[in-house]
Amino acid sequence: MAPTYDEIRLAPKVLLHDHLDGGLRPSTVVELAAEVGHELPADSADALGEWFTRAADSGSLERYLETFSHTVAVMQTAESLHRVAAECALDLARDGVVYAEVRFAPEQHLTRGLTLPEVVEAVLAGFVDGSARAAAEGKPIRMGTLLTAMRHAARSMEIAELSVRYRDGGVVGFDIAGAEAGFPPTRHLDAFEYLQRENFHFTIHAGEAFGLPSIWQAIQWCGADRLGHGVRIVDDIDPADRSLGRLAAYVRDKRIPLELCPSSNVQTGAAPSIAEHPIGLLRDLRFRVTVNTDNRLMSGTSMSREMALLCDAFGYGWTELQWFTVNAMKSAFIAFDERLALINDVIKPGYAKLGAA
Numbered sequence: 554m555a556p557t558y559d560e561i562r563l564a565p566k567v568l569l570h571d572h573l574d575g576g577l578r579p580s581t582v583v584e585l586a587a588e589v590g591h592e593l594p595a596d597s598a599d600a601l602g603e604w605f606t607r608a609a610d611s612g613s614l615e616r617y618l619e620t621f622s623h624t625v626a627v628m629q630t631a632e633s634l635h636r637v638a639a640e641c642a643l644d645l646a647r648d649g650v651v652y653a654e655v656r657f658a659p660e661q662h663l664t665r666g667l668t669l670p671e672v673v674e675a676v677l678a679g680f681v682d683g684s685a686r687a688a689a690e691g692k693p694i695r696m697g698t699l700l701t702a703m704r705h706a707a708r709s710m711e712i713a714e715l716s717v718r719y720r721d722g723g724v725v726g727f728d729i730a731g732a733e734a735g736f737p738p739t740r741h742l743d744a745f746e747y748l749q750r751e752n753f754h755f756t757i758h759a760g761e762a763f764g765l766p767s768i769w770q771a772i773q774w775c776g777a778d779r780l781g782h783g784v785r786i787v788d789d790i791d792p793a794d795r796s797l798g799r800l801a802a803y804v805r806d807k808r809i810p811l812e813l814c815p816s817s818n819v820q821t822g823a824a825p826s827i828a829e830h831p832i833g834l835l836r837d838l839r840f841r842v843t844v845n846t847d848n849r850l851m852s853g854t855s856m857s858r859e860m861a862l863l864c865d866a867f868g869y870g871w872t873e874l875q876w877f878t879v880n881a882m883k884s885a886f887i888a889f890d891e892r893l894a895l896i897n898d899v900i901k902p903g904y905a906k907l908g909a910a
């Protein structure tokens with residue numbers, strides 16, 4: 554019997570790729586917009602939720618990204634950032650996520666006078682608050698924060714330094730995001746070199762809206778620990794005999810984690826449908842595949858829903874869901890002993906109870 558959505562909600566899950574500004578509750582967007590006088594394309598929470606998924610269903614990453622103007626606009630004060638972060642931790646925990654790395658771009662939250670450190674501190678405090686509330690509900694979650702620099706802008710070095718500054722306060726990694734075509738990762742090489750000298754961790758959005766050259770640069774020039782999406786690595790796999798090109802072989806041999814986001818990829822046109830999503834092939838070939846939400850608001854989704862969609866499309870059961878989860882936990886940016894403890898004390902016993910082989 555395939556696991557149902559309700560059963561999957563009970564399973565311990567690990568989420569490595571989730572954007573804070575892509576995961577607000579529609580009702581929170583409505584309330585915060587009213588407070589600051591931001592005009593929204595719909596005024597009830599339900600209609601707004603539908604608007605986001607429809608507008609993001611654009612077939613293009615650039616148009617998908619335009620929807621973020623409405624979330625970023627209502628996240629410009631310490632109070633709103635704190636609230637959104639706390640609700641994020643709580644929503645993930647209620648969905649059964651036990652470890653999450655959530656990312657956002659501090660440089661996008663300065664329009665009402667906050668400084669970069671104030672933005673980061675508000676979000677970190679919100680995660681602490683939300684995790685405490687989740688634990689009180691009997692749903693403990695460990696939150697890690699990634700700071701993102703926007704790839705079209707020129708603040709990556711500053712954001713990299715900010716990440717290192719807050720490494721003992723909850724920031725576990727760095728990322729670059731935004732439109733991919735025309736903005737190669739090597740534009741930010743100085744930031745990545747700095748992070749490597751600091752023994753810090755980073756992932757790079759690559760191989761989503763642009764193909765192999767972007768993935769190659771992210772790994773071989775910039776030294777990315779993981780690939781945000783990385784789904785276009787399939788362009789280096791021969792569909793006839795499934796043989797791997799040099800880059801695909803390197804990614805698999807080195808166990809470079811792929812942060813795959815099925816629904817998001819369908820919306821931006823990076824994959825034709827869930828059933829035809831390359832995750833099936835990549836899992837068969839034993840790449841280090843992880844399952845992620847990307848933007849829960851824009852995709853109207855959750856970790857449990859993404860996993861349920863994959864179970865429907867590919868016939869996955871608990872064994873595969875546990876495999877994705879352990880892959881993700883192994884690939885997290887927190888310390889090895891903490892990762893091991895979550896695998897042995899939370900993930901494996903959780904799936905054993907549900908019947909994973």
Ligand SMILES: O=c1[nH]cnc2c1ncn2[C@H]1C[C@H](O)[C@@H](CO)O1
Pocket residue numbers: 572573574575614618621625656657658661701730731732758761817847848
């Ligand atoms: O899937 C994505 N690809 C590239 N950029 C993205 C994606 N999802 C969100 N972003 C951007 C929009 C957000 O404002 C920013 C920081 O979270 O990251």
Ligand SMILES: [Zn+2]
Pocket residue numbers: 570572730758781847
């Ligand atoms: Zn993303």
